[in-house]
Amino acid sequence: MSSKVTAKNLAELYYDSAMKYGDRPAFGTRNKDKQFSTINFRDVYETGVALATGLIDLGLEPRDHVAVLSDNRKEWIIANYGILLSGAADVPRGTDVTDGDIRYILPHSDAKMVFVENEATLRKIEKNFPYLNNITHVILMDGDSTTNGKSNSNGKMQVDSKAGIPKTTKMADLIEKGKRLRELGDRTVEKRVAAIQSDDLFTIIYTSGTTGEPKGVMLTHANMISQLRNIPIDIGPKDRFLSILPVWHSFERVFQMGTIAMGASQYYTSVRNIREDLSIVKPTFMASAPRLWESLYQGIQSRIQGGSFIKRTLFNAAYGSALRVQRSLHFFKGNRLDLNGRSLAQSITLAVSSLFSIIVFFIPYLILDAIVLKKIRQATGGKLRGSVSGGGSLPFHIDEFFNTIRIPVFEGYGLTETSPGLAFRTPKRLVVGSVGQVLPETEILLKDIETGKVLYPPKKGVKGEIYVRGPQIMKGYYKRPEVTAKVLSNDGWFNTGDLGIMTFNDTLKIVGRTKETIVLLNGENIEPVPIENKLIQSPFIDHVMIVGQDQKFLGALILPSLEKFAEYGSTYEELATSRAVQEKVEQEVKNMIRTENGFKSFEKIVEVRLLPKTFDVGDELSAKLSIKRHVITAKYQSLIESIYEGKTQGSSQAPQVYARR
Incomplete structure (x- = not known):
């Protein structure tokens, strides 16, 4: 281009x-x-x-x-x-x-x-x-x-x-x-x-905000021209x-x-x-958001499961052979995701197994692709050369599914503040599970979120907070110099607030966020702090953290008040197993986070999980008593996952307690 x-x-x-x-x-x-x-x-x-x-x-x-x-x-x-x-x-x-x-x-x-x-x-x-x-x-x-x-x-x-x-x-x-x-x-x-002038603004895009103070991202003509150039x-x-x-x-x-x-x-x-x-x-x-691909995926799966035994069998055979062939081809092209680096023995083993899969499954794949998978591709019009998914993380199984049936999904990565492109997947560098190679003219460094150690250039396989510099970085937040200074340094480095790893395929993989903004699957950006501040006003809630990154809806991890629920138990672990406490907390959340109180429909809390212990300074809390989201997310990962397992919409379930490791 x-x-x-x-x-x-x-x-x-x-x-x-x-x-x-x-x-x-x-x-x-x-x-x-x-x-x-x-x-x-x-x-x-x-x-x-x-x-x-x-x-x-x-x-x-x-x-x-x-x-x-x-x-x-x-x-x-x-x-x-x-x-x-x-x-x-x-x-x-x-x-x-x-x-x-x-x-x-x-x-x-x-x-x-x-x-x-x-x-x-x-x-x-x-x-x-x-x-x-x-x-x-x-x-x-x-x-x-x-x-x-x-x-x-x-x-x-x-x-x-x-x-x-x-x-x-x-x-x-x-x-x-x-x-x-x-x-x-x-x-x-x-x-x-x-x-x-190239430095003149062509747009000010305001990011979503619940507090009434969204930030106006100033993008220049030069920012957008650089995107088209690269x-x-x-x-x-x-x-x-x-x-x-x-x-x-x-x-x-x-x-x-x-x-x-x-x-x-x-x-x-x-x-x-x-x-x-x-x-x-x-x-x-x-261009599409992950939610579109999830919707198409669910529609395809629903039609397949609703079909006859013969149709289900044919699809399973077609997809199974396609998966083996495509994974093997990805390996030989150097596009099979590698986060840890492979030894010579591992590479030889994968090469042998990949070659075996191609020899055994290639002919069945060609035949079944023409009979079964080609019809699925027709649902997109049959001419789709590629789609770029952005605005949130694409679930791996959906990513792999569409690329396997040859509906290419080139996931990209960026933020409004970066115009937005920072990395991009291409047909030649289609590493499923990553967001592709960093764009030309773009520099990237990773910073250890605990020690602050800077990795420049980034070391492969090592996780860190992503900082970027390049011609696509915003001019700043309109009339918010103090906020701009928090994310954009004088020498041009922008803090994305995302955690990433440079893979051994020379591509970038996003593995989490350090910033507070939550991005749902449909691309909606949500600031959790105002929601948490509202909930913490309740006498029934001691601590709360909103979750939902790359999910369909928001959930909440909540520590109920020992004082208010004393009749149900004397410890947080006892409260976390009480159905009555669960129902009372759910109702409290529902009453507080609603449109009548100024919240948007996508900011409603659909599922709640009760925590078995308080947040402690030095662990879940910083010295300033602010919550460490990455620590809590890692510690209660299984509890968070239970919110979204098998869910397409909110439903009340029996209380689940996180088993402490």
């Missing part, structure tokens, strides 16, 4: 792609007839220029910020073009934005204008407008919606003098105004694009991307920008339509 990206900023990239790929379809949106209406590269660029002209006419200045509250749709990318071509930066969020998010993010980001997708989102803005003193213009994407007013003959906003709320203008009207100005010779956009996958005009992740997430935006740079087509879908759209679009690539 690197040889093809020559633009200095994203606005230049948009122009270059319009010139190179003109009439080719760029973006598609599904209509009511289950067909995709598309807009080509030239039209999306020219529409974006017209929108930018209209925004400038409204008073948008270089380096201003514009909020965009919208989900995946063609108008989103047009709004993005318009904002960036005017020399401004976007502040994106989905339509599920809460009142708290609106009241904090829009003022904190200094957004001057706000795009809203539809009437429902517009109502949210109107409801919270008394808190949005910085917003001068509201722009509605939906073209067929009624608005609370119109722009005047000059295209300027009128204001409702009673409510102090700007009259909403339609995005389509603003585009038409821009076209008229262009026809009259307005070329302000060209001047704005020429003035964009992502090692081959994309071209013949490729079709299916977009299912929120289009404003940094992970999805890399692929969005990649399709623009390489002339590929991107089609917007949703969780509701994904299975149908896979067969309609027949994508060659897609």
